[in-house]
Amino acid sequence: MATTSSSSPLHLRVNGRDCTTPATPDTALLHVLRNDLELNGPKYGCGLGECGACTVLIDGVAARSCVIPVRAALGREVTTLEGLGTCARPGPTQQAFIDCQAAQCGYCLNGMIMTVEALLRRNPDPTQAQLRNELHHNLCRCGTHVEILQAALRAARLRLSQPTNPEDAQ
């Protein structure tokens, strides 16, 4: 879906970089990220703010980019899955999901990883119940919940063993 052109470009900060988009201010942030900035980590699932597939961080807080207009992200730091690490150097939360092979189709994983990342940034040592509660509103149609919860617990352990995470410094 192409974004509609605005009269003047909007300036965004995404994954530590200054970006521009021709989108109108009311365009969903998800569409700007995927269509204009070619950041395809966040996924389009329900488009209604209910499944979590489109989750990004805005100023470090998990947010559902399918229902957030891009104007709400102006002047703030947006972090997508791509901002947590690379294939060669995944961040600890990404690494934990790889280690636990916590995926079947993988469509929900962006939301799971970004939601866990947001929680661990504000609470580095959560209980299993806190992790479960945080992920409660992220849907996985494949029923991979057990592995995803294991990955979330491993992510906390990995982050605690690597106290200086580059993405936290953004």
Ligand code: FES
């Ligand atoms: S696509 Fe955004 S919550 Fe489902």
Ligand code: FES
């Ligand atoms: S692994 Fe398929 S939706 Fe979660």
